[in-house]
Amino acid sequence: MKLVLLPGDGIGPEIAAATRVVIEAAAARFGLTLEIEEDLAGHASLKKHGATVTPELLSRVRAADGLILGPTATFDFKDAARGEINPSMYFRKNLDLFANIRPSRTYAGVPNxxxxxxxxxxxxxxEGFYTDRNMAQGDGEILVTPDVSIAxxxxxxxxxxxxxxxxxxxxxxxxxxxxxxxxxxxxxxxxxxxxxxxxxxxxxxxxxxxxxxxxxxxxxxxxxxxxxxxxxxxxxxxxxxxxxxxxxxSGSLGLGGSINAGAEHAMAQASHGSAPDIAGQDVANPMSLILSTAQLFDWFGSRSGDAAYVAAAAGIDKAIEACVGRGEATRDVGGRLGTGATGAAVAAAVAGL
Missing domain, CATH: 3.40.50 (Rossmann fold)
Incomplete structure (x- = not known):
């Protein structure tokens, strides 16, 4: 399985690094052959390439088996003509990722x-109310006069x-x-x-x-x-x-996994945003992106008929449940660990299955 990993903005690089540790542990435990290519999206790409996402990146994602997109600073990107493109919208629209699958469940040890x-x-x-996805050209949100807007x-x-x-x-x-x-x-x-x-x-x-x-x-x-x-x-x-x-x-948005799936492509994406106010503090919960990547494994395994990826997805879910129950998690879900240590704990739990 070839994956493209885009860490994104804010807390994205931290939770993406923790996620990578877990999926590498899952690859070793379940005998997966993974190739992970990291690239830029969001502010880092805008600074280097003049756009938050590029056509060249889209081509690499199309050639891969799955995409892991870290949270990006969507609210900052207001002018597509200046390269400020919403990366999430860009991939959903260009890869026709029509189904957003978001499980929510409670965990022992997390108060609810x-x-x-x-x-x-x-x-x-x-489609729907998201006007940036509704038009072949242009946007479905219109300022008719300074005092009248239509969506x-x-x-x-x-x-x-x-x-x-x-x-x-x-x-x-x-x-x-x-x-x-x-x-x-x-x-x-x-x-x-x-x-x-x-x-x-x-x-x-x-x-x-x-x-x-x-x-x-x-x-x-x-x-x-x-x-x-x-x-x-x-x-x-x-x-x-x-x-x-x-x-x-369920206890925290940090426990909300999410996959965006289409007929040919799929993208793992945390349910939350880039949280710039806590970036770099080693306190962000990486479990949403980890759970999302497990969903991506399950999608790929089910589609390709490779039971090892389906088993790896179930194993990651089980490891997260065990870690949350033991308090080997971030503080938002009652744990005592930082972002990196939480990723390491989940990876160890996967390895010990």
């Missing part, structure tokens, strides 16, 4: 106020169908429950299309129990009783907000 749960949010990743939301049958099918397929591997989250009572045409497509596709998966919940009500339900949910499928912005909430309910 909502009880134990284990769910996965399947978020459409290429266009795009919902297509094609994107609804493929994200719904991805969610049903995932539900078949879990507890066979799927919830459609929408706002079709107000957005009758766009969310109505999404909901109609999800309901129609249920006929292809009679083993899966389905229901649907309005997005505002869903926020209350996951706080009240997240254990009632298994797999949740929704459109782009709803999924972005909801998955941050469920990750935080």
């Amino acid at each position: 106020k909502v009880g134990d749960f284990d769910l996965v949010i399947v978020r459409e990743n290429t 266009l939301r795009r919902i297509t049958r094609h994107c609804c169908e493929r994200i719904a099918r991805s969610a049903f397929e995932l539900a078949m591997t879990r507890r066979r429950r799927l919830t459609f989250v929408h706002k079709a009572n107000v957005l009758k045409i766009s969310d109505g299309m999404f909901l109609d497509i999800c309901r129609a596709m249920a006929a292809d998966y009679p083993e899966v129990e389905t229901d649907d919940v309005l997005i505002d009500a869903m926020m209350a339900h996951v706080v009240r009783k997240p254990s009632r949910f298994d797999v949740i499928v929704t459109t782009n912005m709803y999924g972005d907000i909801l998955s941050d909430l469920t990750a935080e309910l």
